[in-house]
Amino acid sequence: MRILDVGCGVKKFPGSIGVDRNAASRADVLCDLDHFPYPFRDNTFQRIRAIHVIEHVSDVIRAMEEFHRLSSPSGRIIIVTPHYTDFSSFCDPTHRWHLNSFSFRYFGADNAGFGYYSPIKLREISVHVRLLAFWRWLGFELLVNRLPRFRRFWEHYLCYVVRGKVMEFEFEVIK
Numbered sequence: 001m002r003i004l005d006v007g008c009g010v011k012k013f014p015g016s017i018g019v020d021r022n023a024a025s026r027a028d029v030l031c032d033l034d035h036f037p038y039p040f041r042d043n044t045f046q047r048i049r050a051i052h053v054i055e056h057v058s059d060v061i062r063a064m065e066e067f068h069r070l071s072s073p074s075g076r077i078i079i080v081t082p083h084y085t086d087f088s089s090f091c092d093p094t095h096r097w098h099l100n101s102f103s104f105r106y107f108g109a110d111n112a113g114f115g116y117y118s119p120i121k122l123r124e125i126s127v128h129v130r131l132l133a134f135w136r137w138l139g140f141e142l143l144v145n146r147l148p149r150f151r152r153f154w155e156h157y158l159c160y161v162v163r164g165k166v167m168e169f170e171f172e173v174i175k
């Protein structure tokens with residue numbers, strides 16, 4: 001299986017091809033994710049991992065389109081990024097974006113009504129939200145992840161108090 005670790009830093013996923021712009025990273029290919037296209041052919045990878053990276057790029061939609069192009073049909077895209085209510089989202093001045101668990105809905109089944117933003121399609125396999133430990137112990141994390149309607153309620157009404165931490169998304173690439 002060919003795996004691309006986008007913005008791999010120094011923790012490149014074992015067996016993957018790492019991409020980063022920082023020469024001190026463990027990247028196999030140095031490239032700037034803000035310049036398109038990325039230096040790989042269409043349909044090259046079965047897995048694309050972007051771990052704590054998407055919040056750094058200049059154009060989230062364009063980067064996601066590039067991940068889609070590089071992925072084989074039915075390939076998987078794995079994204080890990082802070083929830084915007086976490087301390088880590090704002091304490092790093094290199095973060096350009098502060099996202100929530102619905103931030104990739106434009107690529108979903110009905111493009112959330114915004115199909116003209118991007119033509120690519122992704123099927124959401126899973127979204128997992130981790131909450132701060134105190135709220136996890138009280139059972140909120142279970143509710144947020146087990147009940148999609150509760151997750152929406154949490155995003156709308158609770159998350160400034162019951163704060164999120166990290167979100168993990170897995171998408172299937174539809175071509």
Ligand SMILES: C[S@@+](CC[C@H](N)C(=O)[O-])C[C@H]1O[C@@H](n2cnc3c(N)ncnc32)[C@H](O)[C@@H]1O
Binds near residue numbers: 031057058
């Ligand atoms: C927070 S680190 C995450 C590193 C690694 N994925 C991990 O989980 O440890 C973000 C990485 O993205 C890289 N990065 C940020 N913006 C980039 C860009 N425009 N082009 C290429 N790499 C970028 C940084 O150099 C850094 O290695």
